[in-house]
Amino acid sequence: MIAIVDYRAGNLASVGRALSFLGFAWRVTRDPLLLGEAERILIPGVGAAGAAMESLREPGIDRALAREFAAGKPILGICLGCQIVLGHSEENDTACLNLIAGRVRAFPAGLRDAEGRAVKIPHMGWNSLRLRRPHPIFEGLAAEDAFYFVHGFYPQPEDPSCVFAESEHGIVFPAVIGRGSLVAVQFHPEKSGRPGLRLLENFCRWTPPGGRGEASC
Amino acid sequence: MLSKRIIVCLDVRDGRTTKGIRFRENVDVGDPVAMARHYYDQGADEIVFYDITASAERRGILIEVVRRVAETIFIPFSVGGGIRSVADMHDVLLAGAEKVSVNSAALRRPELIDEGAAAFGRQCIVLGMDVLRVGVRPGIPSGYEVVIDGGRVPTGRDALAWAEEAEARGAGEICLNSIDADGTQQGYELEITGRMASRVGIPVIASGGAGRPEDLRDVLTLGGADAALIASMVHFGTWTIPAIKSALHRWGVPVRMRW
Numbered sequence: 001m002i003a004i005v006d007y008r009a010g011n012l013a014s015v016g017r018a019l020s021f022l023g024f025a026w027r028v029t030r031d032p033l034l035l036g037e038a039e040r041i042l043i044p045g046v047g048a049a050g051a052a053m054e055s056l057r058e059p060g061i062d063r064a065l066a067r068e069f070a071a072g073k074p075i076l077g078i079c080l081g082c083q084i085v086l087g088h089s090e091e092n093d094t095a096c097l098n099l100i101a102g103r104v105r106a107f108p109a110g111l112r113d114a115e116g117r118a119v120k121i122p123h124m125g126w127n128s129l130r131l132r133r134p135h136p137i138f139e140g141l142a143a144e145d146a147f148y149f150v151h152g153f154y155p156q157p158e159d160p161s162c163v164f165a166e167s168e169h170g171i172v173f174p175a176v177i178g179r180g181s182l183v184a185v186q187f188h189p190e191k192s193g194r195p196g197l198r199l200l201e202n203f204c205r206w207t208p209p210g211g212r213g214e215a216s217c
Numbered sequence: 218m219l220s221k222r223i224i225v226c227l228d229v230r231d232g233r234t235t236k237g238i239r240f241r242e243n244v245d246v247g248d249p250v251a252m253a254r255h256y257y258d259q260g261a262d263e264i265v266f267y268d269i270t271a272s273a274e275r276r277g278i279l280i281e282v283v284r285r286v287a288e289t290i291f292i293p294f295s296v297g298g299g300i301r302s303v304a305d306m307h308d309v310l311l312a313g314a315e316k317v318s319v320n321s322a323a324l325r326r327p328e329l330i331d332e333g334a335a336a337f338g339r340q341c342i343v344l345g346m347d348v349l350r351v352g353v354r355p356g357i358p359s360g361y362e363v364v365i366d367g368g369r370v371p372t373g374r375d376a377l378a379w380a381e382e383a384e385a386r387g388a389g390e391i392c393l394n395s396i397d398a399d400g401t402q403q404g405y406e407l408e409i410t411g412r413m414a415s416r417v418g419i420p421v422i423a424s425g426g427a428g429r430p431e432d433l434r435d436v437l438t439l440g441g442a443d444a445a446l447i448a449s450m451v452h453f454g455t456w457t458i459p460a461i462k463s464a465l466h467r468w469g470v471p472v473r474m475r476w
Contacts, residue, residue, distance in 0.1 A: 014313060017288055046338055117441065120420055122340060124390070125443070126220040126262055126473045146220055146473040148293060150340045169219055191293050191315065193257070193476045 002026040002204065003038035005065075005081070007045075007055040015044045015078065018190035018197060024204050032064035040204065041068060043184075045080025049104065049153075050092030052084055062097055069099050069182055076203045077184030082177065083155050085184050091153050100179045102157035111170030119170035122152040127187070129165040129175055137176075137183050137202040138165070145195035147175075147187035154186060181208035220473045221437045221465070222262040222444035223458060224422060225451060227252055229298075230269045232278035250285045256451070257290040259458040260476040264290070265318065265392075265446065268298035276305075280312045287313020297345055297392075303332050310337055318392060320345035321365040324372055324379070327386060334387025343422075344388040348376040348409060349396045361409045368396040376409060377416055384417045391417065392446065394424035402428025402449060405436035414441035422446055430456070430464035437470050 002019060004012055006028045019026045019042075026042070027034065035041055043065070045052065056062045069075055077085045084096040089104035096104070111119035126146040131138060147167075154173040157163060164183070165176035175186045183203060189196035228235045233247045245251045253264050266286075268279050276299065283296060296309045297318030306317045317337075323329045323344060333342045347368050353360040361376035380391055393413055395406035405426045414421040420443035423436040433445045450456045465472045 013311070014287065014315075017313065018291055021288070021291070046340070048338075118415075118418065120418055120443065122389070123219065124340065124420055125222055127218065142475060144475045146475070190291060193292050195475070197291055 001038050002040045002042055003035050004028045005035070005041065005043045005056070005061060006030045007043075007047075007052045007061070012044055014188075015042060015190040015200075018200055019204070022197060022201050022204065030059050030061065032060045035061065035064045035068055038073075040074045040076070041065070043075065043077040043081030043084070045078055045082070045084075046150075047080055048091055049080065049084055049089040049094040049096065052080055053094050053096055056084075056097075065097055066099065069180070072181045072208055074203065074206055074208055075099075075182045076200075077182070078190070079151060079186060079188055082184035082186050083153060085177075085182060086155055086157065089153065099182055100157050100162050100177060100184075101159065102155065102162070102177075104153050105156050106153050107170065107173075113170065122150060123169040124150045126192075127167045127169065127175075129167055130172075131165050132163050133161070135164050135176075135178065135183065136206045137199055139202050140198050141195055147185075147189065147192040147196060147199075149175075149187045151186060155184065218471050220262070220471050221442075222422075223260075223433070223461065223465075223472065224263040224265055224444050224446045225256045225261045225458070226265045226267055226424070226446050226448045227256075228267050228269055228448075229279065229282065231275050232270075232282050235269065249282050250289055253286045253294065254289050256458065257292055260462060260473070261292065261458055262473055263292060263444070264294040266294065266296045266298075266314075267318075268296065270299065276308075280308055283309055283312035283314050295343055297343070302329070303336050306333050306337060306341070310341060316341050316343050316389070318343040318345045320347070323383070324363065324365055324374065327382065330383055330386040330388050334389070339387045339389040342388050343390045343392055344380075344383040345392045345394065346376065346379065346383075347394045347396050348406075350406070350409070359409070359412065364396060368399075377413060380413050380417050384419050388419060390420045390422060390443075392422040392424055394446075395426060398426030399424075400449075401426055404428065404432040405440060405442075405445070407436060407440040410436055410440040410442050414443070420444060430461045433461060434465055434468050434470055437465070 083104040087098040167175035293315035295316035301322040363374040422444040423442035424446035
């Protein structure tokens with residue numbers, strides 16, 4: 001069973017529907033014990049960092065996630081769920097889960113594209129990835145595959161080797177990050193057509209090497 | 218690089234797709250779920266359902282359609298038509314739509330945009346706007362007036378002023394439909410699209426007038442639109458999405474070419 005963390009912020013059903021389509025059992029939960037029982041954990045997300053972290057602290061989901069991460073359980077963060085795995089977010093000046101050292105930054109104002117047109121924020125729409133290092137969740141994907149993004153902030157790990165793929169919107173920014181058994185994607189794989197479904201399926205079948213103890217990128 | 222989006226619009230009445238949609242393929246052209254699946258398979262970047270159901274009692278049928286579509290396609294889709302309250306938005310979003318589109322109801326009560334953005338995030342709220350070219354006149358400095366109720370009722374609102382207000386209130390996108398161009402298949406209204414796209418900081422979806430791939434190219438380049446809405450040109454089987462995208466790709470317009 002895949003536990004989908006409910007932090008009362010987003011459209012939880014849409015990622016669940018994608019998992020059902022792929023044939024995986026899932027459950028939306030706020031129960032830290034269920035996170036312990038689950039084979040995998042998915043942190044979805046639409047919403048703001050401040051409210052999300054507040055919602056995770058009260059039932060102790062933040063501590064449960066840290067525990068499961070240390071134990072080597074596969075965890076996937078999506079969009080806001082990708083950002084809050086870092087140490088701090090500029091959105092609402094929020095202290096986050098700190099599973100990966102780094103910060104969540106706002107896209108700078110006044111960005112221009114190659115033709116000199118203003119770059120629109122939030123970054124909304126289909127964009128491609130530039131792979132920085134191979135990872136099993138990219139299996140079967142092609143360089144031209146595009147993914148659906150909707151965000152005004154982006155994740156910036158301290159350690160560049162935690163960046164698995166980048167995308168570009170006025171600036172080059174990390175779009176897939178990870179460390180150990182954790183992978184986090186800034187886009188919405190559940191809304192990215194077949195390449196997105198493939199990435200979700202890759203995560204659902206992934207066994208992180210080693211599993212326990214000290215996680216490196 | 219961010220792709221330009223090709224968005225297919227489906228009109229739905231009482232749970233069935235309307236208009237003379239013609240296909241050679243084996244698709245139930247009256248079934249919005251089958252149609253959505255067809256366009257998803259063809260590489261549409263997004264789908265819009267526009268509910269033209271007359272009576273409020275039949276809204277439940279639409280919600281069921283949305284629920285079934287959400288189980289079938291895995292790209293963003295939005296629902297417009299008859300969204301008058303946060304409760305209406307909630308029903309549609311909970312059923313699985315990514316976004317809701319508000320139009321006449323937001324003009325009558327602009328706070329609807331603020332309320333929707335506060336409840337669901339601005340990325341969920343699309344402002345739909347029908348505009349008519351009326352020429353520059355007092356109160357209409359852009360020369361384009363916003364009209365409601367299918368283009369029949371003038372509002373006295375200037376199109377660019379309304380776009381700016383909607384953005385300030387929390388709209389995440391604007392779908393700009395030209396009543397002059399709508400249904401002509403003679404090309405999008407480039408002038409107002411270009412002026413609006415450079416005026417607001419949120420994406421502008423061009424709507425009305427698409428007949429050939431060249432029309433999409435023009436509005437996505439000269440018109441500065443972030444996305445182009447199409448309906449008849451694919452519903453009537455004249456063009457397919459892969460053919461349109463291949464042409465755009467050849468002309469150097471960034472579009473999603475693998476799906």
